[in-house]
Amino acid sequence: MSRESYQEIMAQREEIMRxxxxxxxxxxxxxxxxxxxxxxxxxxxYDIDKVRQxxxxxxxxxxxxxxxxxxxxxVRALAKPGKGARIFVKDEAANPSxxxxxxxxxxxVCEAKKRGYEGVxxxxxxxxxxxxxxxxxxxxxxxxxxxxxxxxxxxxxxxIAEKTRACEAYGAEVIRLSVGPELFYVFLQVLKETGWFNxxxxxxxxxxxxxxxxxxxxxxxxxxxxxxPDVVIATHAGGGNVTGTAxxxxxxxxxxxxxxxxxxxxxxxxxxxxxxxxxxxxxTGHTGFSIPFTTWPDRADVPRNAARPLRYMDRFVTVSQxxxxxxxxxxxxxxGLERGPAGNTSLAAAFAIARELDExxxxxxxxTEYTGAGKHPxxxxxxxxxxxxxxMRGDPKDNRPGRTIVIPEHxxxxxVVDVDLDHLRRSYLKNAVEQLPEGKVPDHIDxxxxxxxxxxxxxxxxxxxxxxxxxx
Amino acid sequence: MTDLIxxxxxxxxxxxxxxAGERAPQVPDDTKQVPLEMRAKGFLVAPASPGxxxxxxxxxxxxxxxxxxxxxPAYSHSFGPPIPELLTIGDExxxxxxxDKV
Numbered sequence: 001m002s003r004e005s006y007q008e009i010m011a012q013r014e015e016i017m018r019x020x021x022x023x024x025x026x027x028x029x030x031x032x033x034x035x036x037x038x039x040x041x042x043x044x045x046y047d048i049d050k051v052r053q054x055x056x057x058x059x060x061x062x063x064x065x066x067x068x069x070x071x072x073x074x075v076r077a078l079a080k081p082g083k084g085a086r087i088f089v090k091d092e093a094a095n096p097s098x099x100x101x102x103x104x105x106x107x108x109v110c111e112a113k114k115r116g117y118e119g120v121x122x123x124x125x126x127x128x129x130x131x132x133x134x135x136x137x138x139x140x141x142x143x144x145x146x147x148x149x150x151x152x153x154x155x156x157x158x159x160i161a162e163k164t165r166a167c168e169a170y171g172a173e174v175i176r177l178s179v180g181p182e183l184f185y186v187f188l189q190v191l192k193e194t195g196w197f198n199x200x201x202x203x204x205x206x207x208x209x210x211x212x213x214x215x216x217x218x219x220x221x222x223x224x225x226x227x228x229p230d231v232v233i234a235t236h237a238g239g240g241n242v243t244g245t246a247x248x249x250x251x252x253x254x255x256x257x258x259x260x261x262x263x264x265x266x267x268x269x270x271x272x273x274x275x276x277x278x279x280x281x282x283x284t285g286h287t288g289f290s291i292p293f294t295t296w297p298d299r300a301d302v303p304r305n306a307a308r309p310l311r312y313m314d315r316f317v318t319v320s321q322x323x324x325x326x327x328x329x330x331x332x333x334x335x336g337l338e339r340g341p342a343g344n345t346s347l348a349a350a351f352a353i354a355r356e357l358d359e360x361x362x363x364x365x366x367x368t369e370y371t372g373a374g375k376h377p378x379x380x381x382x383x384x385x386x387x388x389x390x391x392m393r394g395d396p397k398d399n400r401p402g403r404t405i406v407i408p409e410h411x412x413x414x415x416v417v418d419v420d421l422d423h424l425r426r427s428y429l430k431n432a433v434e435q436l437p438e439g440k441v442p443d444h445i446d447x448x449x450x451x452x453x454x455x456x457x458x459x460x461x462x463x464x465x466x467x468x469x470x471x472x
Numbered sequence: 473m474t475d476l477i478x479x480x481x482x483x484x485x486x487x488x489x490x491x492a493g494e495r496a497p498q499v500p501d502d503t504k505q506v507p508l509e510m511r512a513k514g515f516l517v518a519p520a521s522p523g524x525x526x527x528x529x530x531x532x533x534x535x536x537x538x539x540x541x542x543x544x545p546a547y548s549h550s551f552g553p554p555i556p557e558l559l560t561i562g563d564e565x566x567x568x569x570x571x572d573k574v
Contacts, residue, residue: 006496070569077568119532142532152506161549168513173530177489178509182496186489186510194534274503326561333562334569374549382552393557407557411565 009188017302020191020198022115025303032440033432034449035304041204046107048251051212054110058138060102061212063094065220065364070334071347075354078412085230085357087350089365090217093339096138097166098370100213101131104240107205109135112197119143119196123187123301125160126284126342127369132199133170143167144194146187149176151277158383159283159342162374179274184301201240202300202307210244211251217364218252228254229364231353233346236261236316237289239297239307245366246312258314262349263290264342265318265417266401279387279402281321281380285345290316291419295427298435310421310428310454317416319348320399322406325377326414327351340369341377352416381405425454429464476519477543484513484545485528485538512536513545 009016018024028035046054055061068087076084092100105128112120119142122132129145136143145167150156156164156176167174175190177183191198200206214232221229232249234241246259264286269276271288280286290309294316297305324341327348332338346365354363373379381391384405394406396413408414432450436442442450442465450461477483490496490508514528514536526540 006490006494073569074565144532144534149511150509152509156549158549161547165547165549168531171531173512173514173532173534176511178506180490180495180499180503180508182490182499182508185496186508194532270500272498272503273500274506325558329558329561330565334565373547373551376551377558378551378553378555379549381555381557391555391557407561411568 004189006182006185009185009192012192013188014303016188016192017198020196021200021203021302022197023203028304031443031445031449032436033442033446037308040304041208041306044204044208046205046208048211048215048248051107051208055103055106055209055212058102058106058135059096060106061095061216064091065089065217065224066091066337068335071330071351072354074330074334074411075351076359079355082359083355083357084359085354085361085363087354087363087365088221088229089347089368090213091337092213092343092367093370097127097130097134097170099127099131099343100210100241100367101126101128102134103209103213104128104201104206105131105135105199105209107209108132108197108199108203109139109141111205112199113139113141115197117141117197119194120199121146121187121190121194121196122199123183124201125149126163128201129163129172130166130170133167133172136172137170142196143170143172144175144190144196145172146175146183146190147177148179148183151179152274155278157278157283158374158379162372179272179277181272187301198301200300200302201238202302202305204306207240207244207247207306210240211248213366214245214248215252216248217366218249218254218257221362221364225362228252229257230357230361231258231260231363232366233260233262233350233353233363234366235285235343235345236263236309237284237286237293238300239290239293239305239309241367242309243307243312259312260349260353261290261309261313261316262346262416263287263318264324264345265320265399268400269402276402278383279389281384281405282324282342285342287318294424296431308453310424311452313421316419316421316424317349318419319345319352319414319416320396320406321401322399323348323396323408323414325381325405326408328377330411337368338371340371340375341380343367343369348414349416351411352414425456426464428454429461430468433465433468476521477516477540479516479519481516482513482544483516483526483528483540484511484542485526485536486511486541487538510538511541512538516540
């Protein structure tokens, strides 16, 4: 690999990105902050039918929508009379590499192939790496995955170790790194040296690829129950899952469906800390990604993130690690579905939310993921115990990320904690204003854009920005 | 004397990408105190001993250089032992559904 320094490579960031994604993001700018989001997506030339056609070539999508009748019955056993919505899950583990991430990878790899790139590269420690590697294998493209995989003692996160194995099984080269955000520097070096396509999680291709998930589940629900779901819950990290699913629901006509984002609460743990790295039992779907990406999506590895979750979420909730492990166990033992834990974050949220809803209402958990060695509650809890974390049965309210994992004693203890959306909107606007060049104020195009971004109105945006101004 | 590993063996190399004192400014203090380390696998380009500087040809055909660490490195992640805190959950919820067959 080239030996250019961190500073030298970071200075070439924009140029490397432009070459590796093949999109001129600058031409979509419409103001100091604003850009034409819909045109950025539309200019790819992929509408929902075309995406479905591409995905059908590699057996991606068309996964089953399964009613969790026993879990629904358990919810009803705990709920007040007449309460306890029906819960369904979209079994995305049935995709070729075992998760919905195949949808995200499919268009990127298709596009890379079409444009004549020799290979694709992705910076990811999760299911997405396996998805890109799987799609690249089918397309005959080379693939490099750069992972944050182990701490300074050489201890690998078991879930990421499994992803290393999966990527290598698909013939990819895996660069494994210790903890730190300089992973991006290594990734840029790889892109510069190879000249390959950046199969980023955050390009328009990635988000358009997920739209089919929301689109399919809306139609499947209509076929099964005669109507669209009342609630769809998506495990939320970088924002793509929420954004793509919600856009797909809208495209199917399910405009009244409530879109809920759910994350595992990992508050207090630093995402770039070597010490904290193996004290997290979840590698994704947690607040360490979801809060920063919701309040500023453009921190991604492309200039404009096509995942913009604040535009789409109606509600944002968190659950604890112990509650997700408990639900993972229940899904296996009551429904006969042994699935990876991270995707069950939204199932834990669904369990609590369904309890408060009327019986005839329908809640859809929009993904499962494959399970396996390392990628399993047993492996995670074994590591947690090794790291000195107390694992116990008790009240999940006593969960302390990095210190205790409390597995509920009773299913009635499973609850969600609402994240204040207004607080997130204000954080987003604060981050946006900080991007303004010195001495500049947002013009009307920017205010309109920020209102769309925060799903508010122009007077709200102006008011909040004025408040920041007064506070200096 | 360590054994020489044959050319074309499947191996893992390790290297330091950034030394402890050279980490990026935004990195938290505990991470700044340790180097950014890289590991990669591939076929050994020329015979070498563990601990030597060596070149590998990766799965994509790239040549990478680093310290030879392991030969035919194992996937050692596992499920691990059963976790007592999870063992009784199934029975507990089945009882709530009056479906306990025990």
